Amino acid sequence: MTDTYDSVTRTPERIAVLGGGSFGTSLASIAATKGARVRQWMRDDALAREITEQHHNSRYLPGIELNPTIKANTDMAWVLEDAELVLIAIPSASFRAVVRMARPWLNEHQVLLSTTKGIEESTFSLMSDIVREETDSTHVGVLSGPNLASELAAGHLTATVVASDDPFTRASAQACLSCDYFRVYASNDRYGVELGGALKNIYAIGVGMAAALGMGANTKSMIMTRALAEMSRFAVSLGASPLTFLGLAGVGDLIVTCSSELSRNYRIGYAVGEGRTLDDAIETLGQVAEGVNTVRLVHQRASQEGIYMPLADGLYRVLFEGVSPQDMGLTLMRSDHSSDVEFTLSRQDAQRDHHSLYETNQDPRT
Ligand SMILES: NC(=O)c1ccc[n+]([C@@H]2O[C@H](COP(=O)([O-])OP(=O)(O)OC[C@H]3O[C@@H](n4cnc5c(N)ncnc54)[C@H](O)[C@@H]3O)[C@@H](O)[C@H]2O)c1
Numbered sequence: 396m397t398d399t400y401d402s403v404t405r406t407p408e409r410i411a412v413l414g415g416g417s418f419g420t421s422l423a424s425i426a427a428t429k430g431a432r433v434r435q436w437m438r439d440d441a442l443a444r445e446i447t448e449q450h451h452n453s454r455y456l457p458g459i460e461l462n463p464t465i466k467a468n469t470d471m472a473w474v475l476e477d478a479e480l481v482l483i484a485i486p487s488a489s490f491r492a493v494v495r496m497a498r499p500w501l502n503e504h505q506v507l508l509s510t511t512k513g514i515e516e517s518t519f520s521l522m523s524d525i526v527r528e529e530t531d532s533t534h535v536g537v538l539s540g541p542n543l544a545s546e547l548a549a550g551h552l553t554a555t556v557v558a559s560d561d562p563f564t565r566a567s568a569q570a571c572l573s574c575d576y577f578r579v580y581a582s583n584d585r586y587g588v589e590l591g592g593a594l595k596n597i598y599a600i601g602v603g604m605a606a607a608l609g610m611g612a613n614t615k616s617m618i619m620t621r622a623l624a625e626m627s628r629f630a631v632s633l634g635a636s637p638l639t640f641l642g643l644a645g646v647g648d649l650i651v652t653c654s655s656e657l658s659r660n661y662r663i664g665y666a667v668g669e670g671r672t673l674d675d676a677i678e679t680l681g682q683v684a685e686g687v688n689t690v691r692l693v694h695q696r697a698s699q700e701g702i703y704m705p706l707a708d709g710l711y712r713v714l715f716e717g718v719s720p721q722d723m724g725l726t727l728m729r730s731d732h733s734s735d736v737e738f739t740l741s742r743q744d745a746q747r748d749h750h751s752l753y754e755t756n757q758d759p760r761t
């Protein structure tokens with residue numbers, strides 16, 4: 396990838412964020428701290444006033460002090476007025492509806508970035524596909540990586556990936572959001588980056604279940620490692636690059652989501668592992684856990700395409716067919732071993748793969 400950070404001549408100055416939840420608010424605060432005019436759209440007027448006047452989002456980011464210049468509002472036209480870059484942080488179930496609502500005030504020059512890690516139920520579309528279908532923008536991208544919203548809002552050091560086939564989109568997003576605690580890498584594998592963000596949620600549910608059953612670090616490591624093989628197998632068969640899964644939006648996001656009790660998907664899995672019903676776990680969480688829907692959609696798609704996904708299939712059976720997590724764990728461990736080969740690379744293959752990995756993942760700024 397030759398187009399780099401330097402191809403943007405200036406940082407976008409007017410940013411709109413659609414969504415009043417934890418991630419949209421975290422990103423709004425970063426962009427505002429970098430000096431941009433930031434307007435944030437949400438449905439809840441009381442929350443909008445709290446963000447604008449008290450600089451808190453007590454429902455979704457309790458205890459976090461937000462940048463005081465963010466202006467939140469329920470008026471979509473006002474939020475999108477003159478916006479150069481629009482961050483869309485709306486759960487996948489409502490994503491298309493909100494993009495349609497925004498459409499009258501969007502134009503082909505704006506950069507439109509999805510930050511949502513899910514798949515549309517009725518179409519199996521990824522969010523950037525929806526943006527492309529519903530708008531005229533030629534600058535469409537996605538942002539995904541190990542980015543727990545509350546840690547990001549607290550300024551803990553992390554990184555993310557902005558992926559687009561359009562160099563202007565990548566560079567604009569890097570310029571808009573890169574700061575001392577948030578490093579933004581560029582990729583042209585939009586599909587892989589977006590699928591990585593959606594797929595890792597499935598396995599965080601599985602690791603949460605294992606934790607609730609008292610399993611330790613060996614078990615979690617096994618699930619995460621096989622999950623990586625499984626999710627990249629699925630994504631590659633749909634056209635993504637396998638190398639993306641060795642980066643921040645693949646293994647990076649998988650690790651954080653499977654390791655942290657801050658993850659909503661992990662918490663859903665933990666609750667089910669403790670013996671609670673899925674409905675009860677979702678209601679108690681009170682926030683979106685995209686993995687629940689994603690596991691259903693991926694199970695269905697993998698069956699149609701004949702893609703081997705034992706972990707996702709097992710999780711589907713636990714969440715939707717009443718199989719207990721304990722029984723599923725045993726079933727997976729007792730399944731046929733004859734095809735359990737990890738890697739059989741020649742030395743030449745390994746050298747070629749290592750070379751192509753580091754060429755592809757090269758940070759364009761170094
Ligand atoms: N929270 C994180 O740590 C995090 C990190 C990276 C990516 N994401 C992704 O970001 C997306 C949004 O997640 P979040 O964490 O901000 O969710 P959240 O549960 O914190 O908030 C969701 C927000 O979306 C709003 N919303 C839902 N339906 C809506 C509709 N029809 N119209 C308008 N607003 C609507 C809710 O009112 C709420 O403000 C998810 O796909 C998630 O996977 C989340």
Ligand SMILES: O=P(O)(O)OC[C@H](O)CO
Nearest residue numbers: 540541542543658659660
């Ligand atoms: O809280 P989760 O499980 O939706 O995960 C949050 C982020 O995707 C972590 O990068």
